[in-house]
Amino acid sequence: MRTGIILAGGESKRIGTDKGLIDLNGKPLIRYVVESLRPIVDEIIVVVGSKERIQHYRNAVEDDVMVVPDLYDDGSPMIGLITGLTHAKGDYAVVAACDMPFINSELVDILFLLSFELNGTLLIKPDGWIEPLPAVYNVEVGKRRAVQLRNDGDLRLRKVLETLPSVARILVERLKIIDPELRSFFDLDTMERYDEAMRIIKD
Known part of the structure; x- marks a missing residue:
């Protein structure tokens, strides 16, 4: 069984609102991520930063998507x-x-296949930097x-897979065969990126 986990911690300081709920060409941003993962996972979990945000996200996604609040209050992606x-x-989860x-x-789907009988799949950029998501x-x-990392005070998401044994490692560049523009790694964290996303959709 496969799980899809979507981190929707809360308000973006650079955008000034809850990113996952931003309207992008007629539907909430979170819906695009749900629709991308749905064909290849058996369940989808959206993790929000607080209980107050649960209903907002439930209204934005289908009824079969689970929406849960962070277990702790520090708001870091690690807690998500x-x-x-x-x-x-599921036995394996894409985040x-x-x-x-x-x-x-x-x-x-390929990341899931590469993870079979291992502890996960780690994506590495040409400069050696680890791409933490997806x-x-x-x-x-x-x-x-x-x-364990949280208890040690380390909240860096990339350290989880980086410090685990038996992890598949793949260069991001190799994925251009499937995703030529590597748009899977596009994140909408500024209004300029929002405008770029709109251009991509309309093209």
Whole structure:
């Protein structure tokens, strides 16, 4: 069983509102991510930063999408990861952000396949930097390591897979065969990026 986890922590300081609920060409941004993951997972979990945001997100997604609040209040993506993995019923989970509207379903499917019998799949940029999202985790192993890192005071999301053994490592550039523009990694974190996303959709 596969789980899709979407991190929707809360308000963006650069945009000034809750990114996942921004209207992008007639539908909430979060809906694009849900629709990208739906063909390749068995359940979808949206993790929000507080209980007050739950209903807003429930109104934005289909009824079969689970919406849960962070287990802890610090608002970091690491807490969102721990929360999502705690609720996941799948053996493996893909984790993405709510502001990634162009995730390629086939690309994520390959990440799942590469993770088989391993602890996850790690994506590496040409400069050696680890791309933390999207990523696939072995649910139980990933949760244990994320909790351990949090307890040690390290909230860097990329450290979870980076410090686990038996992880598939793949260069992001190799994924251009599937996603030529690498739009799966496009994140909408400024209004300029919003305008760019609109141009992509209309093209």
